[in-house]
Amino acid sequence: MALxxxxxxxxxxxxxxxxxxxxxxxxxxxxxLHVTDYDERYEGFEPxxxxxxxxxxxxxxxxxxxxxxxLDVTGEEIDAAGALDDDELEAALADIRERVNxxxxxxxxxxxxxxxxxxxxxRMEPFAELGIELDLLKGYESLEVVVGEAKASDVETxxxxxEGLEAYEVFSGRGxxxxxxxxxxxxxxxxxxxALVGVDIAFxxxxxxxxxxxxxxxxxxxxxxxxxxxxxxxDAEIAEIKEEAAGFLLRAEEQLTIEAQxxxxxLSFATTENAFIAEGWIPTATFDEFAATIADAVGDHAEVxxxxxxxxxxxxxxxxxxxxxxxARADDEDAAEASAADAKDTEQxxxxxxxxxxxxxxxxVVQKNGDLAGPFELLVKGFGRPKYTEFDPTLLVFLTFxxxxxxxxxxMGYGVLYGVIGxxxxxxxxxxxxxxxxxxxxxxxFTFLFGIYYxxxxxxxxxxPWLGIEAWEMSxxxxxxxxxxxxxxxxxxxxxxxxxxxVGYVLSFVSLYQAHDLKHAIYESFSWILLLNGIWIWIFSQxxxxxxxxxxxxxxxxxxxxFVEFAGFPVIVGYLAIAAAALGxxxxxxxxxxxxxxxxxxxxxxxxxxxxxxVLIAKGGMALxxxxxxxxxxxxxxxxxxxxxxxxxxxxxxxxxxxxAGEVELVFAGIxxxxxxxxxxxxxxVGAILxxxxxxxxxxxxxxxxxxxxxxxxxxxxxxxKFYEGGGDPYEPFGYDRQYTADD
Numbered sequence: 001m002a003l004x005x006x007x008x009x010x011x012x013x014x015x016x017x018x019x020x021x022x023x024x025x026x027x028x029x030x031x032x033l034h035v036t037d038y039d040e041r042y043e044g045f046e047p048x049x050x051x052x053x054x055x056x057x058x059x060x061x062x063x064x065x066x067x068x069x070x071l072d073v074t075g076e077e078i079d080a081a082g083a084l085d086d087d088e089l090e091a092a093l094a095d096i097r098e099r100v101n102x103x104x105x106x107x108x109x110x111x112x113x114x115x116x117x118x119x120x121x122x123r124m125e126p127f128a129e130l131g132i133e134l135d136l137l138k139g140y141e142s143l144e145v146v147v148g149e150a151k152a153s154d155v156e157t158x159x160x161x162x163e164g165l166e167a168y169e170v171f172s173g174r175g176x177x178x179x180x181x182x183x184x185x186x187x188x189x190x191x192x193x194x195a196l197v198g199v200d201i202a203f204x205x206x207x208x209x210x211x212x213x214x215x216x217x218x219x220x221x222x223x224x225x226x227x228x229x230x231x232x233x234x235d236a237e238i239a240e241i242k243e244e245a246a247g248f249l250l251r252a253e254e255q256l257t258i259e260a261q262x263x264x265x266x267l268s269f270a271t272t273e274n275a276f277i278a279e280g281w282i283p284t285a286t287f288d289e290f291a292a293t294i295a296d297a298v299g300d301h302a303e304v305x306x307x308x309x310x311x312x313x314x315x316x317x318x319x320x321x322x323x324x325x326x327x328a329r330a331d332d333e334d335a336a337e338a339s340a341a342d343a344k345d346t347e348q349x350x351x352x353x354x355x356x357x358x359x360x361x362x363x364x365v366v367q368k369n370g371d372l373a374g375p376f377e378l379l380v381k382g383f384g385r386p387k388y389t390e391f392d393p394t395l396l397v398f399l400t401f402x403x404x405x406x407x408x409x410x411x412m413g414y415g416v417l418y419g420v421i422g423x424x425x426x427x428x429x430x431x432x433x434x435x436x437x438x439x440x441x442x443x444x445x446f447t448f449l450f451g452i453y454y455x456x457x458x459x460x461x462x463x464x465p466w467l468g469i470e471a472w473e474m475s476x477x478x479x480x481x482x483x484x485x486x487x488x489x490x491x492x493x494x495x496x497x498x499x500x501x502x503v504g505y506v507l508s509f510v511s512l513y514q515a516h517d518l519k520h521a522i523y524e525s526f527s528w529i530l531l532l533n534g535i536w537i538w539i540f541s542q543x544x545x546x547x548x549x550x551x552x553x554x555x556x557x558x559x560x561x562x563f564v565e566f567a568g569f570p571v572i573v574g575y576l577a578i579a580a581a582a583l584g585x586x587x588x589x590x591x592x593x594x595x596x597x598x599x600x601x602x603x604x605x606x607x608x609x610x611x612x613x614x615v616l617i618a619k620g621g622m623a624l625x626x627x628x629x630x631x632x633x634x635x636x637x638x639x640x641x642x643x644x645x646x647x648x649x650x651x652x653x654x655x656x657x658x659x660x661a662g663e664v665e666l667v668f669a670g671i672x673x674x675x676x677x678x679x680x681x682x683x684x685x686v687g688a689i690l691x692x693x694x695x696x697x698x699x700x701x702x703x704x705x706x707x708x709x710x711x712x713x714x715x716x717x718x719x720x721x722k723f724y725e726g727g728g729d730p731y732e733p734f735g736y737d738r739q740y741t742a743d744d
Contacts, residue, residue, distance in 0.1 A: 003391045003507075005728075007284040008034075008363035009309045013294060014277045015302030021051065023278070024265045026297035028258075030290055031735030034364045035280040038270040048266030048276060057263055060089075061256040063097060068249050070104050071242040078247040083742045084255050093252060096245045100238065107234045110227050117224040124220065126204055127213035129173040134213060137178060137206045144192040146179045150201035155179060162195035164188070176204075250740045258736045265734065280734070281363050284309055310363040312389055313514050363388040364731035373398035375438035383716050384726020389515075391507050393715075393724055398442075400500060400719075401711050406446025408615040408707035410476065411623065413459035414700055415448030443708075459696050460623030461645060473561055476620040479642040480635060488555035489613040497609025497718070498536050501602065504722030505529045511723055523591020527584045528722075532602035534581025542567070543574030605718045612714075615706050619699060626695030630688040632670020634658070639665030649673050 011033070013023060027033050038047050067073075126149060127134060137145055152172035159168050159179070164187035171178040183191040193203075270277040282290055291304040365388050367377055376398040386392045406415070422440025425433050451457045455472040456464040464472045477486025509525035540552060545568060556566035569577075589596050624643065627633065632646035634655045644664075646652050652673040659666040672688035675681045720726075 002368045003393075003395060004312050004368075005386065005388055005392055006366040006368050007310065007312075008281045008366070008388065009284040009287050010279065010307040010361070010363070011282050011287065011290070012277055012279045012305050012307055013302055014305070015275065015298065017271065017274055017276055019298040019301045020266065020269075020276050022297045023294060023302050024051075024262050026293050027278075027290075028262055028265075028735050030293045031733050031737075032282050032286050032290055033278075033280045033734045034282065034731055035265070035268050035278060035734045036361055037268045038277075038279075039361075040270075045270035045272055045277065048269040048271040050267060051263045051265075054260065054263035057256055057260045060093065061253065061260055063093065064249055064253045064256060067096060067100055067245075068253065070100055071238060071246065071249070073242065073246045073249055075250060078250050078740055081251075081738060081740055081742050084248070084251045089252050089255065092245075092248055096241065096248070099241055100245075103234050103238050103241075107231055107238070110231045110234070114224055114227050114231070117220050117227070121217055121220045121224070123207060124213050124217050126176040127206070128217045129176045130171060130178050131173060131214070132171060132178055134206060134208075140180075142182060144181050144183060144190070145206075146181075146192055146196065146203065147206055148177060148201040148203040149175055150177050150199055151175075152177050154199050155196065155201065158196055158199045162191075164191035165195060168192075177201075247740075254736070254738065254740045258738075258741075261734075261736065279307070281310075281731075282733075283366060310388065362729055365392075365728040366731045367392055367394060369394045369398070375435035376401065378432055378435040378439065379712060379715070380726075382712070383720055383724070385728040385730060386724070386726060387728040390724060390726075390728070391511065393507075393720065396503065396719075397715055401439075401715060402442040402446040404496075404612055404711040404714065405443040405707045406448075406450045408612055408710070409447045409619055409703045410450035410454045410616060411457045411459065411620075412448050412451035412463075413457075413696070414703060415444045415446075415451055417444070417700055418447055418703075419444030454620075459692075460620065460627045460699075462642075475642075476616060478617065478620050478624055480639060481637060481641040484551065484554070484558060486613070486617055487551040488558045489616055490610055491552055491555040492559055493609045493612040494606050496612070497606040497714075498532065500609070500714070500719055501532055501605055501722065502529065504719045505532065508723035520591070523587055527587035527591065528602060530580045530584025530587070531599065532606070534577045534579075534584060535603050536606060537569060537577035538574050538581065541569035541571065541574030541577060543571045543578075608718055609714060611710050615710055619703055619706060622699045622702065623696065626692060626699065628668045628670065630670060630692040630695070631672050632668050634664040634666045636664055638662055643667070646670050646673055649675060 013027070013033075015023060038045070040046075127137075127147070130147070137147060152170055155177050156170055159165065159170070159181070164184050165181045166184050168179060168181035171180075179192060179196075181192040181195075183189075188194070265278075266276065268278070270279075287306055294302055294304050365385055367374075367386070369377060369392070373395050377394050379397055379401065380386065380392070380394050409415070409418075419441050422437045422442075422444055425437025425440060427437070429437065453474055454476050455462040455474055456467065457476070462472065475482035475485045477483055477489060505525055505528050509521045509529065512525050513521035539548070548568075553566050553568045556564055585596070585599055588599070627645055628643075632652060632655075633643045634646065635641055635643055641664075646655055646669070652669055655664060655666055658664045670688065671684055671691060674684035675688075
């Protein structure tokens with residue numbers, strides 16, 4: 001694990017075009033070169049073209065992916081990798097394509113027919129609801145007929161008020177009406193529709209048919225059922241093809257993808273008629289092995305050169321260390337290779353730092369965080385991948401995020417559940433979900449440990465009496481007798497924030513020192529370090545001690561169980577702290593005067609960490625409320641002590657007696673205390689259990705959103721904001737991690 005990414009080297013591979021296939025194959029199998037696109041810096045060179053056969057491979061790849069889409073191949077249909085012969089691929093692919101396309105075309109045609117039948121059924125169903133033959137709904141000379149979807153009562157009301165109709169009749173059935181009307185002799189054409197102007201009606205066209213609507217609909221539905229049965233049969237045939245061909249298609253896609261990448265690789269190269277140059281980034285530690293791999297593949301017909309070894313200075317300048325010219329030059333007979341190397345040497349001008357003048361080509365980032373901290377890269381990438389020149393904060397997030405999360409939840413029961421959920425995600429998923437599972441496991445571990453610290457807390461219930469322990473010093477501070485602990489956790493949260501911010505400012509100091517010089521680091525970072533520590537050391541000093549609450553000092557002894565007694569820093573230290581803060585402000589004014597308006601940010605940022613204590617009290621209070629509702633509780637010492645849960649009717653009776661005597665204060669009787677050997681009593685017990693289970697599930701989920709989000713916020717805003725920007729380039733080495741095909 002490290003705060004810096006893996007060191008990268010800029011390399012070039014130059015050689016004759018007649019060995020380009022072998023070079024590509026060797027580089028691909030080594031799977032370490034992050035290829036960068038040709039940027040036209042070499043005179044006489046131009047971007048390369050795909051190798052012969054690339055178009056045919058891409059066509060096959062499109063065909064394979066189309067078949068996978070039709071068959072709904074997900075990647076879970078294959079158990080182990082296997083070999084795939086090129087001749088087998090061509091023949092099998094043609095056979096599968098023919099079989100799948102034939103059935104898929106027929107299925108598409110059937111679907112179209114089903115849609116047409118459905119539309120016709122939908123059009124005919126309103127007339128079937130009326131129960132009137134279609135030929136009776138049209139063809140009259142003295143009658144006007146209208147069919148539509150409307151309320152019959154609204155239609156009749158409108159017709160009664162109409163003046164242009166001599167007579168009418170309304171037939172209705174399930175929202176559909178048929179209106180027959182005889183217009184008056186002097187009425188205009190369309191008198192019936194004019195009478196319905198104010199009615200909410202959707203007019204229907206009467207279809208042409210020589211049978212009753214109900215019979216027609218029944219025939220259509222029967223025809224549709226036959227087509228659906230045929231479609232299901234075709235679906236079954238396609239499913240059989242999928243079961244047979246899924247493994248082959250996955251292997252074919254992988255193999256064709258690999259071949260396509262190799263064929264298209266020269267598009268990123270600089271080429272002439274006879275030579276090529278490929279450039280990219282490679283982990284420095286693998287350079288010798290990479291150069292040896294190329295040499296083994298093509299001998300002296302290509303040269304591998306380390307152009308620069310990128311440093312970690314945050315100014316973006318890549319420091320180039322002296323590198324031996326270990327690459328083998330081409331012999332005199334291979335003029336193309338020599339011209340490639342010579343063109344490269346003449347066109348690259350030396351930079352002032354000993355390297356080469358390059359266009360912006362930042363090294364990709366390979367984070368080195370190991371198996372323990374590695375999953376926390378997920379949280380860091382949520383903000384932004386670290387730049388190559390930045391400190392990678394993953395290790396620090398690994399050390400602080402689970403700690404904050406566990407502190408905020410602090411419950412053994414919840415800790416076990418978070419761990420179980422994390423283990424499930426870790427064991428059954430890959431990628432981001434697997435990393436999220438690992439983060440959840442760590443969060444669960446610290447939640448469990450803090451649950452022990454808070455009094456063997458299991459789902460809000462202090463279980464230390466089960467261990468034969470009469471009293472437990474530590475508490476979340478939820479009961480009247482332990483309120484001092486709530487204030488103590490406030491102090492602890494803020495002090496943790498001060499420490500956390502100090503780490504961020506120190507990393508900022510180191511970055512600025514490496515990027516520029518000591519003066520910049522002092523003005524832009526050390527000034528904030530002085531302000532942060534000066535302000536908070538003064539706050540915890542005895543200077544004007546009468547204005548400061550006692551709990552600030554007493555909390556240290558309380559949290560350490562009396563092992564550390566702290567009455568505040570001496571007054572002289574308070575004066576020195578004020579002087580340090582003033583010096584920090586002066587340095588800030590000199591170096592970054594525009595930032596002087598944020599002089600109080602070290603105070604505000606540290607206070608922001610008080611949200612840790614707030615979530616602790618809120619989540620603990622929610623768990624306590626669930627238990628109170630389900631099981632009831634009283635407070636000992638006449639209401640000045642701690643909560644004790646009741647659970648049973650006998651305990652409730654005893655608590656009521658003690659409450660009457662003033663020994664305790666009854667808070668809530670609880671649902672479970674209504675239990676008795678009766679239906680109502682059993683319902684009460686079951687209800688209490690359900691309330692407890694559902695309530696704690698809600699608290700568990702809210703713990704993720706509250707503790708998780710607040711912890712990430714503190715990392716992103718307060719901590720990262722001091723030294724980290726993100727925005728680095730991912731390392732994407734030329735090659736492929738085979739999953740379905742064997743290397744041979």
